Amino acid sequence: MSVSDLRGRFEGLFERDVTLVLAVLGVLYLAYILAGVAFGYGLRGQLNAIANLTFYVGVFGMLALALNLHWGYTGLFNIGIVGFMGIGIYTTAVVSKPAAAGGAAQVGGLGLPLFVGITAGVVVAGLFGLLVALPALRLRADYLAIVTVAFSEIIRFTMMSRTFQTFTVPDTIDLWLFSFDPAPDTIGLGGGGGLILNYTNPLEALLRILFLWDPYLGFVSFVEENVISNNPKPVLDGLLYGVFLLIGVGLYYALLSRTGKSPFGRVLKAIREDEDVANALGKDTDRFKLTAFVLGAALMGLGGILWYSARGSVTPPSFRPNITFFIWIALIIGGAGSNTGSFLGGALFAGVLYQGPRYVKNLVQTAFELGSAPRNFGEAMAGFASLDPMPFILYTLDSVSQLRLVIMGVVLIWLMHNRPEGLLGHRKETASSVDLARPRSGGSSGKATAADGGDER
Amino acid sequence: MSETDESAANEAAPVEKAATDAGPSSAEGDASADGSSRDADLTDVMGAEADTPTGENADRYAPLEVEGLRKEFGGITAVDDVSFDVEEGTLTGLIGPNGAGKSTTFNLITGMLDPTAGTVRFNGEDVTGLQPHEIANRGLARTFQIARELEEMTVLENMMLAPKGQVGESLWRSVMPFTRGSVREQETEQLDRVWEVLDFFEIDHLADEYAGNLSGGQRKLLEMARALLTDPDVLLLDEPFAGVNPSLEKRLLEHIHELRERGYTFLIVEHDMDLIMNNCERVIVMHQGRILKDGTPAEIKESEEVIEAYLGGEV
Numbered sequence: 001m002s003v004s005d006l007r008g009r010f011e012g013l014f015e016r017d018v019t020l021v022l023a024v025l026g027v028l029y030l031a032y033i034l035a036g037v038a039f040g041y042g043l044r045g046q047l048n049a050i051a052n053l054t055f056y057v058g059v060f061g062m063l064a065l066a067l068n069l070h071w072g073y074t075g076l077f078n079i080g081i082v083g084f085m086g087i088g089i090y091t092t093a094v095v096s097k098p099a100a101a102g103g104a105a106q107v108g109g110l111g112l113p114l115f116v117g118i119t120a121g122v123v124v125a126g127l128f129g130l131l132v133a134l135p136a137l138r139l140r141a142d143y144l145a146i147v148t149v150a151f152s153e154i155i156r157f158t159m160m161s162r163t164f165q166t167f168t169v170p171d172t173i174d175l176w177l178f179s180f181d182p183a184p185d186t187i188g189l190g191g192g193g194g195l196i197l198n199y200t201n202p203l204e205a206l207l208r209i210l211f212l213w214d215p216y217l218g219f220v221s222f223v224e225e226n227v228i229s230n231n232p233k234p235v236l237d238g239l240l241y242g243v244f245l246l247i248g249v250g251l252y253y254a255l256l257s258r259t260g261k262s263p264f265g266r267v268l269k270a271i272r273e274d275e276d277v278a279n280a281l282g283k284d285t286d287r288f289k290l291t292a293f294v295l296g297a298a299l300m301g302l303g304g305i306l307w308y309s310a311r312g313s314v315t316p317p318s319f320r321p322n323i324t325f326f327i328w329i330a331l332i333i334g335g336a337g338s339n340t341g342s343f344l345g346g347a348l349f350a351g352v353l354y355q356g357p358r359y360v361k362n363l364v365q366t367a368f369e370l371g372s373a374p375r376n377f378g379e380a381m382a383g384f385a386s387l388d389p390m391p392f393i394l395y396t397l398d399s400v401s402q403l404r405l406v407i408m409g410v411v412l413i414w415l416m417h418n419r420p421e422g423l424l425g426h427r428k429e430t431a432s433s434v435d436l437a438r439p440r441s442g443g444s445s446g447k448a449t450a451a452d453g454g455d456e457r
Numbered sequence: 458m459s460e461t462d463e464s465a466a467n468e469a470a471p472v473e474k475a476a477t478d479a480g481p482s483s484a485e486g487d488a489s490a491d492g493s494s495r496d497a498d499l500t501d502v503m504g505a506e507a508d509t510p511t512g513e514n515a516d517r518y519a520p521l522e523v524e525g526l527r528k529e530f531g532g533i534t535a536v537d538d539v540s541f542d543v544e545e546g547t548l549t550g551l552i553g554p555n556g557a558g559k560s561t562t563f564n565l566i567t568g569m570l571d572p573t574a575g576t577v578r579f580n581g582e583d584v585t586g587l588q589p590h591e592i593a594n595r596g597l598a599r600t601f602q603i604a605r606e607l608e609e610m611t612v613l614e615n616m617m618l619a620p621k622g623q624v625g626e627s628l629w630r631s632v633m634p635f636t637r638g639s640v641r642e643q644e645t646e647q648l649d650r651v652w653e654v655l656d657f658f659e660i661d662h663l664a665d666e667y668a669g670n671l672s673g674g675q676r677k678l679l680e681m682a683r684a685l686l687t688d689p690d691v692l693l694l695d696e697p698f699a700g701v702n703p704s705l706e707k708r709l710l711e712h713i714h715e716l717r718e719r720g721y722t723f724l725i726v727e728h729d730m731d732l733i734m735n736n737c738e739r740v741i742v743m744h745q746g747r748i749l750k751d752g753t754p755a756e757i758k759e760s761e762e763v764i765e766a767y768l769g770g771e772v
Binding site: 266279282283284337431 | 594614617637
């Protein structure tokens with residue numbers, strides 16, 4: 001490729017996407033920091049808030065990108081995202097938890113290294129994607145939706161089921177692919193109590209692989225001596241994990257935009273537009289739909305792993321369908337069909353709708369010494385009798401987690417009315433690995449007629 | 458409108474080298490002129506075509522043969538024992554009043570529907586009941602009655618979609634660093650062809666437009682251009698002139714005739730009797746799911762059954 005070609009690519013990149021992404025992230029972080037400063041947050045609190053923000057920007061960005069492959073590109077109406085996430089993290093847990101069921105762990109695992117567990121989680125999520133897709137892709141879009149949401153609920157109920165809670169023989173459904181001698185005493189999905197993720201902390205595992213663990217510990221003690229005195233490690237861990245998540249988002253983006261900008265992505269787009277036409281042009285649409293679905297499901301599995309693996313435990317209630325709908329809202333905000341839009345949607349959703357209200361609540365509670373909130377709506381309203389709005393305000397703040405859903409609903413309705421294509425859904429992201437402008441060598445025609453003669457629309 | 462003059466003048470331009478100017482007699486020179494840029498099998502087809510003068514030839518090779526085709530929807534028989542063949546390098550018209558079973562026949566041939574009985578043979582191979590994409594990949598392309606564009610894809614994307622055998626349609630090839638080069642290479646080659654065809658159909662100025670923004674006539678052009686890029690032997694056009702204004706209709710016809718001279722075979726479904734009579738060498742008339750008459754336009758015009766079916770059916 002020529003120099004000008006390269007330069008054109010970079011210019012295009014900087015003109016639009018990178019600038020846009022950085023601007024949006026910049027505004028988000030600035031808003032968080034300024035709000036923190038305004039309400040008198042300490043440094044530790046600030047860093048913590050930023051780590052949290054980064055975490056959710058990262059996971060929602062990734063999952064929105066994965067969903068964009070299903071819905072934005074291929075038009076597959078998958079509302080079972082959380083099921084694939086759950087499969088991912090549960091598989092990782094079962095594979096990587098230590099074999100010995102000692103200590104606090106109620107159920108043991110296979111005790112394999114964490115990267116094996118993560119790989120297994122991604123692969124198994126992809127395989128379940130195949131399992132769901134094989135019968136379901138023959139269905140029309142809305143039926144696929146029903147199948148996927150039912151699937152994700154089946155997964156959640158399987159996690160909760162007593163039948164799969166504990167086995168003394170390593171012979172669970174999650175494991176038939178890996179035929180090991182029964183080293184662990186017990187194994188299983190942990191039932192309603194969930195699984196304690198007592199494997200190596202993923203951050204530590206990663207840093208150890210990169211031989212950065214000891215320098216990192218040195219850095220932590222340096223910070224402890226000079227900046228934050230009381231145990232800064234969790235905060236720093238959170239920040240660093242957030243950075244790795246953002247790198248993960250970059251990899252997702254690279255993979256998916258490469259997928260999109262290729263003949264493969266072009267066929268996916270064609271399937272979204274009109275499957276019969278794609279078929280009539282000689283494309284085996286079933287194969288393309290299957291491949292896209294499996295890839296998306298595997299990426300959702302990885303998203304689930306990265307979301308939950310740094311936590312101490314996973315429990316089935318984390319995998320309720322509301323997560324699926326959060327990711328859908330993120331994609332709708334960003335604009336289905338655009339990878340950059342998907343990430344922006346994920347970031348904005350995480351920063352404004354998901355973390356925003358909670359952050360505001362924390363800020364207000366830190367800034368003002370507020371009494372305890374009323375326990376129910378009646379008590380909250382009772383204050384108005386004596387013209388005292390405080391109980392109501394307190395109650396509102398206290399219920400901010402539930403109110404978030406209302407806010408999301410309002411935003412969604414507003415978007416549907418005013419900008420159904422989302423922030424970047426209108427953009428042309430041409431599905432081709434090369435620039436489709438007329439090749440210079442072949443441009444001998446020199447005719448620029450407008451002889452279309454069609455009836456104008 | 459001035460478009461017609463322009464289009465006639467412009468026909469001389471890029472792709473197809475002065476074909477219209479010289480008229481039908483230049484078919485052979487045409488074939489050799491651009492043979493290099495096309496697939497070998499197509500060159501063969503065109504070479505063979507060049508030897509055969511246009512006109513009646515009873516022994517011509519028939520790539521598409523339909524025998525005893527029958528389709529029932531519940532109690533209704535939409536297509537009833539239909540048999541015909543389409544000879545190479547001809548323009549065959551399939552006409553009939555509404556509900557005669559023309560489109561159903563098309564769908565049966567192209568695999569969109571499975572026939573209740575009967576066979577479809579393409580280039581000597583039984584393709585009955587194959588998937589649409591399998592049939593398309595054997596060289597039988599179709600367009601749709603209502604132009605079905607991929608609306609939120611640009612004209613160029615629509616066109617780039619069509620060619621067969623794209624290595625980049627394999628996900629891993631497209632994504633992996635070492636194989637992506639070959640994908641880009643093939644796409645670059647393909648792009649030349651795409652622009653040639655865009656020029657040929659004179660929709661190159663719309664290349665970056667979303668297909669959904671095109672007018673009805675432009676969509677028809679795009680759809681035909683797209684079908685052509687699949688390198689078909691036989692093109693089935695389902696009402697290519699419906700909703701197209703007269704000047705564009707003329708241009709479409711010119712394109713079709715020119716392509717036929719270069720060896721493509723056409724089967725056209727159409728309502729407009731005059732149009733078919735004036736342009737096709739052979740006409741098949743369907744009525745109530747059956748073939749009423751199969752012959753030259755002159756024979757059809759004299760057939761009383763046909764006149765009755767058309768007039769009687771409509772009154």
